[in-house]
Amino acid sequence: xxxxxxxxxxxxGIGEEQLSYMLEKTGFDFxxxxxxxxxxxxxEKVKGIDFILDGKVINRYAIKNSDINVLEIMGKxxxxxxxxxxxxxxxxxxxxxxxxxVSVMRVDKAQxxxxxxxxxxxxxxxxxxxSAAAQRNAEILIEREVxxxxxxxxxxxxxxxxxxxxxxxxxxxxxxxxxxxxxSLPHFREWKKEESANGRIKIEGNIIILK
Numbered sequence: 078x079x080x081x082x083x084x085x086x087x088x089x090g091i092g093e094e095q096l097s098y099m100l101e102k103t104g105f106d107f108x109x110x111x112x113x114x115x116x117x118x119x120x121e122k123v124k125g126i127d128f129i130l131d132g133k134v135i136n137r138y139a140i141k142n143s144d145i146n147v148l149e150i151m152g153k154x155x156x157x158x159x160x161x162x163x164x165x166x167x168x169x170x171x172x173x174x175x176x177x178x179v180s181v182m183r184v185d186k187a188q189x190x191x192x193x194x195x196x197x198x199x200x201x202x203x204x205x206x207x208s209a210a211a212q213r214n215a216e217i218l219i220e221r222e223v224x225x226x227x228x229x230x231x232x233x234x235x236x237x238x239x240x241x242x243x244x245x246x247x248x249x250x251x252x253x254x255x256x257x258x259x260x261s262l263p264h265f266r267e268w269k270k271e272e273s274a275n276g277r278i279k280i281e282g283n284i285i286i287l288k
Contacts, residue, residue: 078130082182085128085154086206086241090198099192106183110175117157117173125185127157132179136171138237145249145257147234148284149242150176156241159203160210162186170237209240226268227277229258234287247285254285 079093088096099105107130110116116127116134131153138147149171151157161167184192193199214236234245247254255265269285272278279286 110179128182130180133176138171148246149238150244
């Protein structure tokens, strides 16, 4: 377990002795979830950070006034809640659901504040993590490699999800996608057919998997 925790982004650069000291002083919670158990619901207040120690979690971001959902699958080593621990938006934006059995280490906000004061490396790790998340949106918006529908869906999918996501998907009806992208339904369906044939996207029912 120590090896797993030491590989987590917010604990990089510390040793086993420091980790052992923290575990004794802070008393982290270690939680287990069975398949398809709710970990968090969108709108719940973020009271701490969850670290996935084993298993996979799916986050579902529902787009308002639409049947479109953005989905991301997070695996071992991923983090839940860090982006919204502070700031103007301090609630979860997605429903989080376990896939199979999942083990999580939970650190509440007060505990994490005390950790940040133990050593400068913790502050540096946290700042690096938040900076990477903040820069992601700008990076996507200024990229000009794709245009039209491809660009719209890429911005939609990547701006909501984490760099640590193992898979990113967008779920919804063709009608909703066409409306979102501002194109006709036949035009969207032709785009989907061409992109799928060229291997740039994968289609599973009403889900578009972004490569």
